Amino acid sequence: MQFQLFEAEQAFADQVEEFIAQHWLDVAEPRRRLSAWLNAAGSESLRQQWYRSVVEVGWSVPHWPIEYGGCDWTRKQLHIWLSACLKYQTPAVLTFATAHVGPLLIEHGNAEQRALLQRMATFEESWCLGWADRRAATDSYGVNTRILRTPRQISISGTKTRVIDGMTAAWMMCVTGGEGNEPNENRSSIVLLPLDQKGVKRDPKAALSTGRAMAEIVLNNALAASWATLDVPLDELRRRLTGLAANDLSALADSAALTEQVRQLKDRVAADPNMEFGLLRDCDALAIEASGLLGMEQRAITQGELPLPAVRLRAQTLWGKLSELQIAAFGYYAMPFVDSALADNEGSVDNTRPVGEMDMTMVMRRMLSPAIATELGVDLHDSLAQEVLGLPVQDE
Amino acid sequence: MDFSFTEEQTLLQESVSRFMQNDYSFDARQKNSQSEEGFSTANWQTFAELGWLGVTFSEADGGFGGGAIETIVMSEQFGHGLVIEPFLATVVLAGGALKHGGSEAQKSQYLPGIIDGSSHGALAFVEPQARFNLADITTTATADGDGYVLNGYKAVVLNGPQANFLVVSARTAGEQRDEDGISLFVLDAATAGVSRRDYPTVDAFRASEITFENVKVGADSLVGEAGQGLAILQQAIDDGVLAVGAEAVGCMEVLYKDTVEYCKQREQFGQPIGKFQVLQHRMVDMFMEHEQSKSLMFMAAMRMAEGYGSEAQKAVSAFKVQVGKSGKFVGQNAVQLHGGMGMTEELNIGHYFKRLTIIDTLFGNVDFHLQRYGTL
Numbered sequence: 001m002q003f004q005l006f007e008a009e010q011a012f013a014d015q016v017e018e019f020i021a022q023h024w025l026d027v028a029e030p031r032r033r034l035s036a037w038l039n040a041a042g043s044e045s046l047r048q049q050w051y052r053s054v055v056e057v058g059w060s061v062p063h064w065p066i067e068y069g070g071c072d073w074t075r076k077q078l079h080i081w082l083s084a085c086l087k088y089q090t091p092a093v094l095t096f097a098t099a100h101v102g103p104l105l106i107e108h109g110n111a112e113q114r115a116l117l118q119r120m121a122t123f124e125e126s127w128c129l130g131w132a133d134r135r136a137a138t139d140s141y142g143v144n145t146r147i148l149r150t151p152r153q154i155s156i157s158g159t160k161t162r163v164i165d166g167m168t169a170a171w172m173m174c175v176t177g178g179e180g181n182e183p184n185e186n187r188s189s190i191v192l193l194p195l196d197q198k199g200v201k202r203d204p205k206a207a208l209s210t211g212r213a214m215a216e217i218v219l220n221n222a223l224a225a226s227w228a229t230l231d232v233p234l235d236e237l238r239r240r241l242t243g244l245a246a247n248d249l250s251a252l253a254d255s256a257a258l259t260e261q262v263r264q265l266k267d268r269v270a271a272d273p274n275m276e277f278g279l280l281r282d283c284d285a286l287a288i289e290a291s292g293l294l295g296m297e298q299r300a301i302t303q304g305e306l307p308l309p310a311v312r313l314r315a316q317t318l319w320g321k322l323s324e325l326q327i328a329a330f331g332y333y334a335m336p337f338v339d340s341a342l343a344d345n346e347g348s349v350d351n352t353r354p355v356g357e358m359d360m361t362m363v364m365r366r367m368l369s370p371a372i373a374t375e376l377g378v379d380l381h382d383s384l385a386q387e388v389l390g391l392p393v394q395d396e
Numbered sequence: 397m398d399f400s401f402t403e404e405q406t407l408l409q410e411s412v413s414r415f416m417q418n419d420y421s422f423d424a425r426q427k428n429s430q431s432e433e434g435f436s437t438a439n440w441q442t443f444a445e446l447g448w449l450g451v452t453f454s455e456a457d458g459g460f461g462g463g464a465i466e467t468i469v470m471s472e473q474f475g476h477g478l479v480i481e482p483f484l485a486t487v488v489l490a491g492g493a494l495k496h497g498g499s500e501a502q503k504s505q506y507l508p509g510i511i512d513g514s515s516h517g518a519l520a521f522v523e524p525q526a527r528f529n530l531a532d533i534t535t536t537a538t539a540d541g542d543g544y545v546l547n548g549y550k551a552v553v554l555n556g557p558q559a560n561f562l563v564v565s566a567r568t569a570g571e572q573r574d575e576d577g578i579s580l581f582v583l584d585a586a587t588a589g590v591s592r593r594d595y596p597t598v599d600a601f602r603a604s605e606i607t608f609e610n611v612k613v614g615a616d617s618l619v620g621e622a623g624q625g626l627a628i629l630q631q632a633i634d635d636g637v638l639a640v641g642a643e644a645v646g647c648m649e650v651l652y653k654d655t656v657e658y659c660k661q662r663e664q665f666g667q668p669i670g671k672f673q674v675l676q677h678r679m680v681d682m683f684m685e686h687e688q689s690k691s692l693m694f695m696a697a698m699r700m701a702e703g704y705g706s707e708a709q710k711a712v713s714a715f716k717v718q719v720g721k722s723g724k725f726v727g728q729n730a731v732q733l734h735g736g737m738g739m740t741e742e743l744n745i746g747h748y749f750k751r752l753t754i755i756d757t758l759f760g761n762v763d764f765h766l767q768r769y770g771t772l
Contacts, residue, residue, distance in 0.1 A: 001465050002398040003698035076397075284770040288692070288714040295691025298397050310687055313680075385676035389656050389683060392671045 005076075012077055016084045023053035024090050037089040047091045051123040054093060061098050061121045063249065068106055068114070069121040075249055075301040082253035087260050095120075096165065097127040100241060101173055104232060112227040113192060116171070128169035129241070130160035130193070130217060143188055145176045145219065154191055154224040156199075159216065166215025167202055169195055174219075175234065190230040190237060193222060242378040249301055252308065254315040255294035261322055262287045269329055279328055286321055293318060307388050313380040326363045399694055401469070408462075409469045411446060416477035422744045425478060426600075433558060434602040435481045444513025449487055453495060457507045464700035467635065468642035468693055475646020478747060480600050484639055485555030486510055490517025492635045493563045493580060497620035497628030502582055506561055518559035518585075520550035520606055521629060528760035530565070530629055531575045535608060537566035544568070544618070546581065546589070546611040556604025557594040559585045564608070565629055568622050578626045580619035587611055599754040600747070631704055634712045637759045638696055641712075641719045644755045645690050647748045648723060651730040652682040654745065658734055675733060682729050685722035692718045710772040713765040720762035723752035 005013060024033065028046055036043035036050070054060045062078055064070030073081075085093050097120040105113045119125040136142035145158025156176055160166070172195055178187025195202070199222035205214040266283035269275045293314050300306040327334050385391045401409065420439070428436040443449050451466045453459025460466075467488065474483060491510045494502055509515025526532035535548025546566055553562070563582050570577025583590075589611035592604040620628050656679055659670035669675055692715040699711035727749035731738035738745045756762065 001400065001694065001698050001701065003695065003702055005397060281766055281770065284766055285717065288717050288766075288769060289688070291695060291711075291714055292688045292692045292718055295695045296687060299399055299691060299694070302397075303399050306687060310684060314684060314688065379677075381677040381680045382673070384680045384683065389676075389679055391656065391660065391676050391679065392668060394671055394673050394676070 005080075009076055009080065013080045013084075016081055019053075019057060019059075020084055020088050020090065024050055024088060033089065036091055039091070048123075050091050055122050060093065060123065061102060064098075064102055064106060064117075064121070068102070068117050078249060079253055079297065079301050083256035086253055086257035089257075095123070095126060096129060097125070097171075098123075100129075101127045101171075104173075104230065104237070104240065108230060108232045110227055112225065113230065116192065125170040126165060126168060127171045127173060128163050128165045128195075128215075130163055130166075130172040130174040130219075132161050134159040134161045134216070143175050143177045145174070147176045147179055147189060147191065149179065149226075151226065153226055154228060156191060156193060156219045156222045156224060159218050161216045162205055163215045163217050166217050167204055171195060172217070173230070174224075175237070188234045190232055190234070191224050192228040192230060193219075193224045197222060199223060238378070242380070242383070249308070252297045252300055252311050252315075254319070255290050255297055258290040258293065258315075258318055258322060259287065262290055262325075265322070265326060265329060275329070279325065282325055282328075286318065286325060289314075289318055289321070307384065309380045309383050310388070313384065316380070323363050330363075397698075401465070405465055405469050408448075408451065408466060409473065412448065412470050412473035413476070415442070415446070416473050416479075420477040420479065422478070422747075425480060426747075429480050429596075429600040434596065434600075440481050441513050443481060443483070444511065449483070449513055450511035452487065453491065453507055453511060457495070457503050458511050459507070464635070464638055464697045467639050468645075468697045471639040471642035472646040472649075472693070475643035475648075475751075476650055478647065478650075478744065478751060479643075482516060482555040482558065482601070484636060484643075485519065485559070486515075486517045488635050488639045489519035489554070489632055490559070490561070490563050492632035493519055493619060493628055494582060496631045497580060497625070498582070499616075499619075501616065502619065506582065509560070515560045516555060516558045517561050517563065518553050518555045518604075519629075519632060520553045520556070520562050520564045521633070522551045522553070523549065524551045528764045529573065530633060531578060531626055532573045533565055533567045533578055534572055535564070535566040537568045537579055537581060537613075539568070540612065543612060543614040544581065546583075546608040546613065548608050550606045550608070552597075553604045553606050554597075554601060556592055556606055557602045561585055562590070562606070563619065565625060566608075570623075575626050577623045578629070579622050580625035580628055581613055581617045582619050583611070583613050583617050587613065597754065599751040630709075633759050634700070634704070634709060637712050637716050637765075638693075638700060640755045640758050641689075641696070641715045642693050644719045644723050644752055645686065645693050647752050647755075648682075648686040648689060648726045651726050651745065651748050651752075652679065652686055655679060655682065655730045655733050662735075669733075678729055678733065682726045685725050689715075689718050689722045706772050710769055713760075713769040713772065716760065716765040717762050717769060720756040720765070723756055727752045 004010070027049065028036070032043065032046055036046040039047070051060070058069075059071065059081060061069050062071035062073050062081060066072055071077075082094065102117055102120050105117060116125075120127070131143070133142065133144050136144055145156060145160065148155040156174060158176070160172070160174065163172070166172075172193045174191045174193045176189045176191055195217070199220045201218040201220070202215045203218075205216045262283055266280065266287070269279050269283055293311070296306055296311045296314055300308055300311045382394070386393055424436070428439070447460060448470055450459040451462040451470065455461045470483070487510060491507065494506055498506070506515065506517065510517060521530060523532060523534060525534070535546065535550065537544040537546050546564065548566060550564065553559075561582060562585050563580055565578055565580055567577055568579040589609045591607045591609070594602060594604045597603050619625065656670065659675055659679065660668050662669050670679075696708075696711040696715035699708040702708070730745050731749055734743065734745050737743050740746065760768070
């Protein structure tokens with residue numbers, strides 16, 4: 001057992017830190033970086049600049065096989081890279097495309113589908129998930145988007161609602177029902193659908209947070225290529241999207257970012273003479289839990305003795321706790337719904353906060369940002385109960 | 397960061413685990429706890445023969461050169477069995493104080509007896525007014541010719557009734573709560589002027605209140621340098637935190653696994669209660685608390701193994717905070733999910749919960765260690 005990184009790992013970690021400093025931390029002031037991290041309007045150029053640097057160094061899809069642009073990295077190296085990106089709040093390297101669609105195509109896709117990988121790996125084309133239909137649940141029986149197959153193409157009609165990143169995505173991984181009139185789970189399909197076409201109409205869907213754009217997307221005989229059906233069972237797709245796939249290590253890198261944000265919060269709390277003492281202790285308690293999360297991440301990626309959903313569940317819980325503490329620390333300034341990072345002209349309402357620090361709006365945005373697991377109605381407790389503890393499946 | 401055990405550590409783990417499964421039944425444990433000694437002397441001899449009592453001592457002292465990692469390896473398994481033999485008091489605390497601060501002569505005198513199972517020790521460091529402050533000491537050691545005279549009172553001395561020798565903290569200088577001026581002494585438990593009041597503890601161990609009244613000891617009883625005993629004491633206590641924390645992790649594993657099995661079997665309304673979503677989620681939370689604690693156990697052990705300093709102390713306190721919180725959660729829910737059965741003496745569940753409750757208090761509870769963590 002050894003706490004410190006091995007020499008080669010430390011050298012890699014140093015290389016990662018240097019890269020992020022050079023291509024992210026040093027290229028823009030904190031406020032602009034925060035805007036880009038939050039994918040706010042006006043931050044596109046900074047985001048693109050970052051993505052170009054990542055592509056140039058070859059680290060855009062390190063978890064993919066080498067022949068598709070991946071890196072021959074160990075699981076620890078992957079953890080180091082992803083942890084650092086989260087810690088320094090770079091634009092997400094793990095997008096829906098690189099984290100979910102790409103690995104699915106690599107494993108199950110045909111040659112035409114795999115040809116789409118290159119533009120994912122370069123962040124040139126973003127993807128969204130079209131699962132929930134309007135007025136339908138996200139269970140397999142609830143999908144009522146219909147398809148019509150011809151020898152040359154697939155025609156899709158229906159309305160996909162609450163589509164995360166749906167306003168900007170170039171492609172949709174679209175879950176459809178069968179070709180008949182009755183919804184039928186066994187006839188569900190997953191179709192790779194280009195969105196920039198005549199049969200697609202997108203409307204913004206207001207979210208509680210003002211963060212990632214959601215969309216309602218009407219498909220009116222939208223056309224996909226005949227090769228565009230992905231041969232993956234719907235249950236498998238659901239498992240992967242909710243982080244239950246055994247080989248999915250892509251989101252096990254939260255502890256470093258949590259630790260850093262708790263540290264920043266504690267420093268601020270400690271410096272405020274009017275802050276409640278209990279809050280300081282709560283920061284310490286959360287720091288301890290973040291440290292435990294690091295241990296869980298390491299055990300999951302190196303020993304394989306800990307199920308991945310357990311680590312995800314813990315991370316979700318701790319992000320929630322951090323948000324609670326941050327809100328508590330704002331005091332009266334928890335009330336204004338004004339985004340200081342984006343209010344370039346007037347600056348923060350709370351002028352005691354340093355430029356570039358998260359403000360209340362950002363915290364609320366993070367708390368309310370829709371996650372795929374939430375969208376699909378999945379609770380990791382259920383997965384862990386049945387798959388790890390071996391408890392019986394609950395009745396429908 | 398590397399979480400893998402060496403081959404020797406794996407063998408040690410398997411050895412202790414096998415003994416717990418095959419030779420350490422809960423019924424026998426309960427019976428042994430009622431014996432005069434409060435544990436099985438046969439088991440203790442077996443521990444010695446299997447080498448477990450010497451694992452954490454250096455080879456030069458007759459041990460196997462193990463340390464923090466080996467401590468958690470064994471203690472976690474002891475937690476599975478809910479072991480009542482005084483490994484913590486004799487090996488980790490009393491033996492640990494001598495390991496960290498004892499002279500060669502003291503080690504030669506006391507450690508072989510610990511390792512071969514013939515001798516028991518106890519660390520007398522708690523005083524009634526001190527809560528968890530190791531430096532709050534009113535017991536005095538006054539220089540007297542070539543030696544010292546001890547006067548004072550020590551509370552809740554674990555394994556006091558069985559101890560052949562005591563390691564005692566006493567003040568040779570300074571005020572009641574000064575960190576300087578604290579010295580440690582090792583002495584025969586039967587020394588004139590030492591008197592005990594023995595009692596069982598809630599978790600089936602044995603302890604004593606010990607009075608020192610004009611107890612004369614030689615200069616060779618002094619452990620480490622005069623006035624500099626707090627650092628030695630602190631290190632031994634942190635070893636203890638690591639050990640009981642690992643034991644708690646073992647207890648929690650038994651509790652959540654037994655609860656899951658019980659809920660798969662127990663039927664209500666024509667189906668296993670483990671099918672109910674609300675109970676499933678509660679069991680998942682128990683599992684999560686155990687895993688979180690286990691992760692911090694590894695982190696703390698690795699820090700301790702790398703060297704004792706503020707980082708190690710911080711990691712140990714973090715571990716103790718988590719164990720205190722998780723142990724309470726897992727214990728309470730195990731009892732709750734077992735229903736009325738969980739409250740009976742005959743079922744092991746409540747006994748694990750009692751041990752977890754006491755472990756939270758031992759060497760500082762959640763609040764104490766959270767405060768310590770914040771200041772380190």
